[in-house]
Amino acid sequence: MPEGHSVHRIARQFARNIVGRTVAASSPQGRFVEGAEVIDGREALEVQAVAKQMFLRFDRDVWLRVHLGMYGAWDFSGDVSVDATIASSNGRMGQTNQRGTVIDDAILDAAGENSLSSIGAPRRARVRMSEQTTGLDEQTEWPPPVVGAVRLRLLTESTCADLRGPTACALQTPDEIAAVIAKLGPDPLVDDVAEGEERFTATVKKKPTAIGLLLMDQAVVSGIGNVYRAELLFRARQNPHTPGRDVPEDVVRGIWRDWARLLPIGVETGQMMTMDDLDPAAYRRAMAHRDDRHWVYHRAGLPCRVCGTTVLMEEAAGRKLYWCPSCQA
Template identity: 60%
Template structure:
């Protein structure tokens, strides 16, 4: 499932490529035909992400709200405009260490090697970003079960497999956002930290579950949950109301840092203080980007104890029983 940084990057791409443009909205699959008709012909005026949800605002007073869930993805095709994070990466999304070194992810997360050539490119954005075959004809025919197609003059976005896809009023959007926890890229540092501490401190639920609760903090998924707890040397079973306030606020500060890094890099890089060589290796292979995530049975990178994996509310929780004792 895409975590917060991926959804913010998708919103960035919509702002760069669609905002200010009238669009044709259709439902090639047919399941969203009524909703598409309400948005068809309107102009997109804004795109924003809060946690794992994205909100496209149209000039007719309506929003398209999308939660990708486990299987959702956006496919962009055509003549792309670049969002600021892509420009800063010299047109390479998800394959650069932001220091001018071109890297190719061995797992395929290489996105665009050159976003400006050819002009009619195709890319899929979800949990990862992958460059697809270039297109010869614009707009391309929909591939698969496309729930929503958003077509501007030179660029198209196709949505497939979302958990949630609705047309909403401003009041409905406000109500949805009000139910979500703070997001470091939406809330101010102090407001976000205060809201996070308030929601953690009032419950006995273990912190390992609270970090996955989108009403407590927006955008954290399984990878970031495991890595944040390890970086804080915090036992995931600690009740929220027993986590010291300074630790809760440090968690928020670290989440802010990791989220911003994820948006910039297009990768969940959660290791720090690496040598230049180790950093380059980590950016080439996702297996080298994390302290504990997906490392059950392997030695802890710090103490050598085998990393544990357990089921927690139906999701896999990874942690070190020594470093996080």
């Protein structure tokens, strides 16, 4: 499932290519026909990402809420304007299998979390932004043909956005959107960071639930998924099984501040980069390969980078939890 940085990056893509334009909306798959009819012919006015959800507002206060879930994807095609802060030369955003290559000094991660480079000026292209990866291809036919089960197509004069396989795709009123956001924990890129720290700390300190589970609870804190959960806890040297209320307050605050630091890095680079102070060669390796950019995530059975103890992996509420039993004792 894409983590918070990916959703913020996708929202930036909408801001550059869809917001401020009138869209023709359709549901080729047929599962969002009525909703598409409401959106059709309206101007997209703003986009907002909170936690792992994206909200797109159209004129007359019509809101579209999208949660990609595990398998959702947005495909952009046409004249796609993408800069270095929101996409890579291979065009894909999200997280998946990690295969990296370096081309012309651009660090490309075929897992798609990339990017230090820009695809340059608007060009006729197709860009997938999701959990899965297909890369960036030249696109000549316009409008582009419908490929696969497209829940929603948003089409401007020059750009097409196709949505496939989301967990949620719904039209909601402003009050309903506000209610959804109110149930989410603080997001460092949306909420006041200091206020967010107080909310997060107060919530964690009253919970008997293990801190490793609390960090995955979007009602406690927004945007953290499996990767960031493992890495934040390791960086804090915090045992994931400690009840939230028993975690020292300074550690809880440190986790929030670390999240507020790592999330913007993820948005700007496209990588869930969690290792600090790397030399240039190590940094390039880390940007190209996931295995070189994390402390414990996906390192089950390997020695801890700090102490050499074997990194453990266990199931926690149906998700894989990676941690070092020595550093995080």
